[in-house]
Amino acid sequence: SITRNGREEPYHTQYVNGWTRILIGQEDVFIPRGQHIYEITYETDRQIGFLDEGEELYWNAIGDGWIFPIKASQVVVQLQDGGTFNGFEFFTGAYGSTDKNARAVVSADGNIISFELTQSLNPKEGFTIVAKMPRGTINEPTEAQTRSWFMRDFGHIVVAAVTLGVVGLYYIFAWFLIGRDPKGSRIEQRKTLSLG
Secondary structure, three states, X not given: OEXXXXXXXXXXXXXXXXXXXXXXXXXXXXXXXXXXXXXXXXXOOOOEEEEXXXXXXXXXXXXXXXXXXXXXXXXXXXOOOOOOOOEEEEEEEOOOOOEOOXXXXXXXXXXXXXXXXXXXXXXXXXXEEEEEEOOOOOOXXXXXXXXXXXXXXXXXXXXXXXXXXHHHHHHHHHHHHHHOOOOOHHHHHHHHHHHO
16 A cells, blocks of 8 residues: 555556566646655565575665665664564665665664664665574475465466477377378389389
8 A cells, every 4th residue: 555645645566677666646646845755555575585594684675776866764674473683784875885874773672673874865876774583583484385486476487388388299299190191102202203
């Protein structure tokens, strides 16, 4: 859902080069000058990395595709059910930058990290946060979940490949069964041509 100043705002999405783009508002409606607060609510999955040293959330909080400067940004990450963080990192700037123009504060009980820019971002600059957790904080996906995600991402390719394989086998079978010339037909044809 998306709201502007507390009211629902129309939107639609586009899938462009592996990214989901959210287009907010209406093409023929101009927003009055001034401050407007947009709230975008969404769910996402498969964002946790399961490493030998523990789990981590590696998140591009602000991507580097924006064509305007961003004056301020705060990202709050919270663990539930008694989980705690044991480390963090952050990066700012253009793609591949390791600048650290931000700060992070961990709550007293360790289950909340608040990341905040200390310097505005120029156009095409982003803000990436990394929140680290001890091993076992988050359950790893089951094999069934992994298969389900694979089919969600690549199911259309699997179906196309299987269909192509079945059709190919059918044509090979049909060719062997009825499509091949009878034995000796070429020899008889050559004899007829040579005598003619």
